[in-house]
Amino acid sequence: MKIAVLPGDGIGPEIVNEAVGVLNALDESFEIEYAPVGGAGYEAAGHPLPEDTLTLAKEADAILFGAVGDWKYDGLARELRPEQAILGLRKHLQLFANFRPAILYPELAGASSLKPEIVAGLDILIIRELNGDIYFGQPKGFRQALTGPFEGSREGFDTMLYTVPEVVRIANVAFQAAGKRGKRLCSVDKANVLETSQLWRDTMMEVSKDYPDVELSHMYVDNAAMQLVRAPKHFDVVVTGNMFGDILSDEAAMLTGSIGMLPSASLDANNKGLYEPSHGSAPDIAGKGIANPLATILSVAMMLRYTLGKEEQAHRIEAAVKHVLAQGLRTPDIMQVGTTQVGTCAMGAAVIAAL
Numbered sequence: 001m002k003i004a005v006l007p008g009d010g011i012g013p014e015i016v017n018e019a020v021g022v023l024n025a026l027d028e029s030f031e032i033e034y035a036p037v038g039g040a041g042y043e044a045a046g047h048p049l050p051e052d053t054l055t056l057a058k059e060a061d062a063i064l065f066g067a068v069g070d071w072k073y074d075g076l077a078r079e080l081r082p083e084q085a086i087l088g089l090r091k092h093l094q095l096f097a098n099f100r101p102a103i104l105y106p107e108l109a110g111a112s113s114l115k116p117e118i119v120a121g122l123d124i125l126i127i128r129e130l131n132g133d134i135y136f137g138q139p140k141g142f143r144q145a146l147t148g149p150f151e152g153s154r155e156g157f158d159t160m161l162y163t164v165p166e167v168v169r170i171a172n173v174a175f176q177a178a179g180k181r182g183k184r185l186c187s188v189d190k191a192n193v194l195e196t197s198q199l200w201r202d203t204m205m206e207v208s209k210d211y212p213d214v215e216l217s218h219m220y221v222d223n224a225a226m227q228l229v230r231a232p233k234h235f236d237v238v239v240t241g242n243m244f245g246d247i248l249s250d251e252a253a254m255l256t257g258s259i260g261m262l263p264s265a266s267l268d269a270n271n272k273g274l275y276e277p278s279h280g281s282a283p284d285i286a287g288k289g290i291a292n293p294l295a296t297i298l299s300v301a302m303m304l305r306y307t308l309g310k311e312e313q314a315h316r317i318e319a320a321v322k323h324v325l326a327q328g329l330r331t332p333d334i335m336q337v338g339t340t341q342v343g344t345c346a347m348g349a350a351v352i353a354a355l
């Protein structure tokens, strides 16, 4: 098995280093190859997604991705900014199904900004469509406003767009995932305003006929944002489009106390995947050795489960993470009274010891 490792920017290299350590501790037979991406790609080859990096990502069986982005690249043209690397990988590799679980570890209930009784036992899965929507819809750009009270002014525009087959494929993934869990799927849209969402909703209802054992409900995105903080445990699996999923998955992540705990998987139609922590590159704490590597380590567990078919090893990693939390070890982002603060490397080493 060949694994492409793309550490990226900010805290990316530090957390990926710990995750690779965990992978090697489990099984030394993985072939691991590194390549630069994001700002690091720009520095190395003048592009956030260098040709060689993309080739490696295509060849590999799975991709472990750190994070991209740094304020120092904010002045670059959009196509050269670090974020284009992850968008490009998702698009070129047709990674359309993004799994973002939000699980609350009992030891961390106090770290959530919500009352423990609201979040205790939380286990929801957000499935975000990743290849379409306003992120990729054409046309987009800048122009002079053609009509209206601001005619002639400079305007920016994007196109929100979904075709039926794109919604069908993410719907199938979501119904199947819900079928393996609590059998409740909530589709989030803005069908009271947007045609894209009406098509999304109609398609979800159509596909639901193939999954009679899964209960489908619909919710407007504004209400979903509210219900996520009001009664998050009412959700089982949520399926939504690219932009709403971007926003709601950050919100859901924070319910669990720290976005530093949450892994994610982006899969294609054959379960080849890119695995990355749900959090970003956090340039403000880069190089300080304090970043939480657990989201990336748990992303390795998702890789073993979804792409490499090694459920037992995935489970071992998850159990090891639970063990270090139970030992009271905490990086600063999940620190609480009575626990022991450790840095990035010590946390990685503790997980390996627990394995």
Ligand code: IPM
Binding pocket: 083, 086, 087, 246
């Ligand atoms: C995410 C990130 C990305 C997105 C950015 C870095 C382009 O916020 O993975 O959620 O918007 O998809």
Ligand code: MG
Binding pocket: 246, 247, 250
């Ligand atoms: Mg995001």
